[in-house]
Amino acid sequence: TICLNVPDIPPAETLLLTEMKTDKLRKLFIKLEFVRLMSRFGLDVPDNAITPAAIAEISDGTMEKMEKSEDSHGQLTFGDMDPPPEDLPTLQTGRAENMLPLTQEPCFLIVNNGVVCVRYQGKSVSLPDTGTTFLKHAKNLVVFNAKEYFHYAKSVLGEFPPEEQVIFDAFLAAYIINPADNANDINRISIRFLSRMLTPAQSENPCVALEVLESLYPILKKDIEKLDAKKLYDDIDLPLAYTLAKMEDVGFKVSKEGLEAYGVVLKENMSSLEEEIYALAGYVFNINSPKQLGVLLFEKMGLPFAKKNSRGFSTDAETLEKLRPYTPIVDLVLRYRQAAKLYGTYIEGLLKEISPKDGRIHSTFNQMLTQTGRLSSNEPNLQNIPVRTNLGRELRRFFVAENEEYTLVDADYSQIELRILAHVANDDALLHAFHNHQDIHTTTASQIFHVSPDQVTPEMRKYAKSVNFGIVYGISSFTLAIDIGTSRAEAAAYIERYFATYPNVQIYLKNVVEQGAKNGYVTTIFNRRRYIPELSATNKNTRAFGERIAMNTPIQGTAA
Template sequence: MTEDRKTKLMLIDGNSITYRAFFALPSLSNAEGQFTNAVYGFTQMLLRMLQDEQPTHVAVAFDAGKQTFRHAVYEEYKGTRQKTPSELSEQFPLVKDVLAAFGIPALELGNYEADDIIGTLSRLADAAGIQTLIVSGDKDLLQLVSDNVHAALTRKGITEVDYYTPKGVHERFGLTPQQIIDLKGLMGDSSDNIPGVPGIGEKTAIKLLKAYPSVEEVLSHIEEISGAKLKERLTTYKDQAIMSKQLATIHRNVPLEWTLDDLQYHGYDSEAVRKVFQKLGFKSLLDKVADGDDTAVADAAVAVKASAFQDVVNITTKRAFTEFWGQLTDPVGIIPVCDSDDYHTATLLGFAIGTKDTCAYISFTGELEFTDVKEIWSSDYEKVVFDLKQLIVLLDGHGMTLQPGDTWFDVLVAGYLLNPSDGESTLTDIVERELNRRIVVPKHGEPGREAALALLAGTLPELKVHMANALSAQELDDLCYKVEIPLEFCLARMEVLGFHVNEEKLKALGRELSEQLEALTKQIYELAGTEFNINSPKQLGEILFDKLGLPAMKKTKTGYSTSADVLEKLAPYHEIVAKILEFRQLGKLLSTYVEGLLKVIRPETKRVHTRFHQALTATGRLSSTEPNLQNIPIRMEEGRKLRKVFEPTYRDWIILSADYSQIELRILAHLSGDEALIEAFRNDYDIHTSTAATVFGVPLDEVTPTMRRQAKAVNFGIVYGISDYGLSQNLGISRAQAAKFIEDYFAKFPGVARYMHEIVETARKQGYVTTLLNRRRYLPDIHSRNYNVRSFAERTAMNTPIQGSAADVIKLAMVHIDEALRTSDLKARMLLQVHDELIFECPEVELEALSDLVRENMENAVTLNVPLKVDINAGPTWYDAK
């Protein structure tokens, strides 16, 4: 590398940033159920630093393993650290996937730590006069700071940093960067189990180093130091201080396999980054990735030549349409062309039509109108579309009601069933993946969009043949044609109908929450003895720990943690803590839900029209957005009150709720054949009480609330492959206690233990697992050499048949109920699906008939060796129906 004023090297401490991100952010997971909060936080930081710093060279360093040369010096080095939670360790490979997409090298070297790699690279850059920025959350790296080497240490979560130059280090500690090593030598470091000198903290150590510039100098002047106890400690632990300094010293002469030239950064391939963000579920970060140049896309897909656009027929008259339509061959690909992607409000401009022989754009901008092309929907041609549900919604807005039948094929649903881990793919993604063909579609309003969509429509019949064969080969025909495609008609009707919201009640709830927040604010100020920004973690930490003297349960490197789990543990110490927790909960209810719902009530209908996503989650579960009605918080009464604003359309109507009772545990009983579980469900016991009685070895009537609570956490945790760390966090117990609880559970439910083992073996043999309706979940990582990656795949193998089967069952029930309602004389309507619950509205006089219809179809959707049970409730609002 040659010296260049513009050259800038950025070195990131991968372990430190990922670790901090994991504990700074709430639990997140992608469509496959992989934990992603650490990689999400890391990626946020990476994007910000790339934008702010504009480096020409970048590298991220990681620890290669647990043992380093420092363990030869001190066997107990880092010995007090708890085992890294699997929820964190399984995210390191994902972080490296992100780096690979960005074209940034991930460096690690056996027997050395990330700090040593960073230390060596920064030394080489410093010697070459190259400006270097080190990004970490660890103050140890401040010892590397020089005129050419600066440091950015994370604070306030993960994306905000404090910058350190030599002057900044001196302002913070009163020391030079090199003396940070001596500081650690004297005071030690509990996080790395560096002992230092017992009884010497940061303040005393800094005072000593201001008088004597190094550990060696301090030790050689012990007799001149005041304080008998301090002298005694320095004398007694002299060798330990020297060793501690040695442990804290970053090795800057590591035998590297890379040169500075290997770290050149030329920007990222936006297509590669987009794909990894989609896999990880980072939709909010996709907007931050530039569109990029199409030439940067891998050449694996063959681009459609520009000359093909000239073959698109443009149809603007009724006569031309009639002639064109009469000559088509079956099947026909159809894509609506609109002025926006929101089919609920979009204006229909025309249709792109394609077969294996021809493609055309039918335009409504001339004399041709929508009513002139009704043959498209009434014909017996098999119609191949992308996202049938959205098409049904769109056409409903233009006065056309589509009916279920055998003439529909949806490549979105088919692609989802064949590749469930890909999430909600675009049509161009599917064409590229299945046909190795790339068609770039211009944006709305740009020239050539209609022609490109016509070419895409022409690929749909070919896709249909290709994908239908694949569905049959994988025995997915019934799931596709009898569940998923019919379900689209049901979901579309629910989207169009929406759910009536009493806007005045919602506004009144908002005022009530605002008043409660105002009163809480005053109470918190009184208890604190001063006014402060309750939403500021820094100010809150100062009040709780400095002013009120509460014990610091968790302290980050930049201050006190005031996360929800910390506050919950502090609640018994002072009444202010409960008030703060309530303040946060009410604030989120007001901003996210009350104000959020008010924004999406459609003025003309007075309803909210959520969007159901059928092809998103790898498990098969539905999700909803705009608004997400599946996530309304109901654990606290104020959250449950939100359901009071959801009312029937008419005054003499009523809301009915039908909820599967513990369906996942019932499916677990069926799949595992565990006798104890099966007996509990057949005898209609409270399953959590029954589990507690079995695990703790007590009669049912002697199960305490605490026992039941612990059993409930394990019951649901087992379904999701919970770890001892996860269970310990849920129950507030030690990891050892949690591990013992899980061990006892499997001992008392051997059928479950056997099933969990056998399903993992099945996944290893065939590479996937299936649900009751044969939905597949591929697990390519089940054979990974990386323990954490393999462990995640194993937990997914255990969970998917259970969670995915639950999704299958309620989808099948919805299809049957929808058909039963359409063929009955009932006015009742299905409004919403929330996980295992279905919501309806009906005239009060239909309540009994609707209850019978719903119960019959839900409890008999499939046959298990334990009964399916549905709890049905009704009332004037959604709140009252629970």
């Protein structure tokens, strides 16, 4: 079967095989650590000595070339072959009191298999007894990951050490310098900033890790200052690591009994929906099978919008929504899927994550994952608890306070991204609406539909809300038309009227895209930088994607 609905196929001439660009390929292989492929492609790069010329500019096109040095800090050398483990430097066991920083000099620390290893004033040692004495009194610590260090210290001391104990987090600094680098393990960060690739044995050796950390410290500090991101690092991101460690440690109390009872309700709901679906279909089939559902809807019932893929008919949510008016069975299937997802993802998923020690869920919060600086969470994802349906909202009741003496408080910024847009665009009409505590969506609706605020209908306000938030994300008339269920011409007219109402917003968005294309990056109000290579792409669709990123990142990143 020929697929007739593949979007955005590039011109055939752009897909022709051309001569291999060896320099670009070498840089890419180094970045991805594809060492063996280098020799297979005839790229003459030593197994373990990655040169500055090869590593320079692999990520954002701005990295300065570094002067080659066999041992730039008088400490760290790397051979071309994997040395046997016994040839690696080893740590001496030291007394904690002898390693406590007595001056303002940085003290480099890692935890290796539960052993605290420290480098101070050129000497590396491992500390006995999990380093308890040292951790109580340490200061000026430079670590690879501050949040992980705070968790370890809490496990040893029984309480969190002072926040100011850690003065520098290498992975966090690398993330601020360029979040797209993913320089979040010792080998990647060594490649990126020291132009050296570690062997597996070197990567696992605590003495090497400490010397890498010591070598990275001045380089990362200088890069942070050069980007004018010191305030972002010192006042926002580094303190946040401590806060997140405490949040993860405390966790969230969950009513296990409530979740289990709600699981029974969902299962009964699913059974009831199954019976209704089978009655309408006239036979029993596997509702969870897209293939069997597709046969029912498109072959047996002859419904429109049939779209085939390699596994049969497509029965995704978008297709089913189109079919909803044609038969009641589709609505039942959508409700069944919703209940099944709630049960599988949230009931079973959350129950599995409840700690038997304290009855709480301890999610992991990631501050070094997104390119805008937004937090994410996993195991489980507490930022994705459903709210748009009655069944989904019910889940939130099972996140509870510790006891009756406590109350959960839910706080949020009011339309924070639109307020930031008003600020950065300095648009008089948008600022006036916020300063006068007007409902911004009603105000926008009255302007783009040319009616007074009291004449704005709920549907008008809904359209205006989609336009307001869509503008922040660089929405196109095509996407807006799909979102609000109107024609592309109407959607384009809404966007045009929006910019006529808020002219400085259009000027701001145009300027930020131009600056992004010129500099290769955009920044937030707090100077968080995001590189956007898509802005220089030759492919029109890729470049348009980069433009949307450029419009959105300063606003979303500042809100984050």
